[in-house]
Amino acid sequence: MSEEITYADLKFQDSSKKENIHEFDGVGIKAPPAPFHGWRQRALALTLLCLLLLVGLGILGSIFYTTLKIETGKLNKMQNFKEELQKNVSLQLIHNKNSSKMIRDLSITLQEIATKLCHELYKREPEHKCKPCPKAWMWHEDSCYTLSDHYETWQKSVMFCSAQNASLLTIKNKSVLEFIKSKKLRSYWLGLSNREYQDYQNLDETIIPSNWLTQRRNDVNDRMFCGYINTQYVYYEDCTFRMKFICEKLANPVEVKSTLLSEIPDGKYS
Numbered sequence: 625m626s627e628e629i630t631y632a633d634l635k636f637q638d639s640s641k642k643e644n645i646h647e648f649d650g651v652g653i654k655a656p657p658a659p660f661h662g663w664r665q666r667a668l669a670l671t672l673l674c675l676l677l678l679v680g681l682g683i684l685g686s687i688f689y690t691t692l693k694i695e696t697g698k699l700n701k702m703q704n705f706k707e708e709l710q711k712n713v714s715l716q717l718i719h720n721k722n723s724s725k726m727i728r729d730l731s732i733t734l735q736e737i738a739t740k741l742c743h744e745l746y747k748r749e750p751e752h753k754c755k756p757c758p759k760a761w762m763w764h765e766d767s768c769y770t771l772s773d774h775y776e777t778w779q780k781s782v783m784f785c786s787a788q789n790a791s792l793l794t795i796k797n798k799s800v801l802e803f804i805k806s807k808k809l810r811s812y813w814l815g816l817s818n819r820e821y822q823d824y825q826n827l828d829e830t831i832i833p834s835n836w837l838t839q840r841r842n843d844v845n846d847r848m849f850c851g852y853i854n855t856q857y858v859y860y861e862d863c864t865f866r867m868k869f870i871c872e873k874l875a876n877p878v879e880v881k882s883t884l885l886s887e888i889p890d891g892k893y894s
């Protein structure tokens with residue numbers, strides 16, 4: 625019995641010896657048992673860290689990607705908005721241009737209507753407040769005319785008209801010619817000066833614009849001749865002779881307000 629136990633002990637001792645030898649072999653070449661365990665842990669931690677890093681990188685990447693997508697979307701939206709705004713603005717500009725052109729055309733039309741109406745009012749009431757000429761001046765087309773009530777030399781007549789911001793009458797078209805003829809004027813200076821003596825002319829012949837090239841020189845003297853109107857003729861006379869005269873100037877634009885808002889007198893239109 626005791627033999628058997630001893631054997632078993634021996635066997636056990638043998639195997640533990642073997643184990644010891646085995647363990648001893650491993651230790652002889654490699655690291656001691658405790659440090660070996662730490663290395664494995666570190667490797668595991670490192671791997672875990674790497675994995676974590678990878679996951680983090682992935683998350684970051686996806687965040688970056690979605691953010692990029694959102695931002696690009698926003699940018700595109702902004703771009704579209706900008707383009708639409710630009711389109712709207714240019715449309716608005718065209719619209720405004722059209723509107724202001726329409727307003728301009730309308731105000732021109734309104735001005736024409738007011739002028740026509742004022743001409744009609746003037747025919748019936750020569751001093752109507754819409755008249756674009758000074759008081760007592762006649763109005764024809766777009767000019768104003770006045771006849772002097774006193775006598776002056778030709779040169780003084782020029783100065784007198786000038787003081788009224790006007791000039792001695794020149795007749796350059798048929799419309800003015802007919803208007804002046806209808807007044808049957810006798811002996812009024814015209815804007816014709818510095819002439820050699822000339823026989824009388826029919827007024828119609830004087831319409832040619834070059835006839836009216838007046839030279840307003842200061843040396844108009846008694847050897848020079850100036851033209852005056854006598855009914856439908858033009859005569860020439862010594863410029864120092866004293867005569868009545870006609871001044872003319874451009875009319876102001878007719879005021880729309882004083883024309884369209886004026887009270888139309890009763891009975892005058894029947």
Ligand SMILES: *[C@@H]1O[C@H](CO)[C@@H](O)[C@H](O)[C@H]1NC(C)=O
Pocket residue numbers: 705708709712
């Ligand atoms: C451009 O005009 C259209 C139509 O008038 C309007 O519906 C739209 O809101 C405008 N866009 C912008 C950016 O103002």
Ligand SMILES: *[C@@H]1O[C@H](CO)[C@@H](O)[C@H](O)[C@H]1NC(C)=O
Pocket residue numbers: 715718719722
């Ligand atoms: C502006 O006027 C032109 C022609 O005069 C027309 O073709 C265009 O449609 C108008 N635009 C607007 C915005 O009214």
Ligand SMILES: *[C@@H]1O[C@H](CO)[C@@H](O)[C@H](O)[C@H]1NC(C)=O
Pocket residue numbers: 765766767794795796797799800
């Ligand atoms: C005729 O000439 C006068 C200026 O002398 C001018 O005011 C008027 O508009 C002209 N008329 C025409 C039809 O050209």
Ligand SMILES: *[C@@H]1O[C@H](CO)[C@@H](O)[C@H](O)[C@H]1NC(C)=O
Pocket residue numbers: 787788789
């Ligand atoms: C002539 O014109 C000037 C300047 O335009 C003005 O000050 C003056 O009042 C005018 N004179 C007459 C009589 O219209």
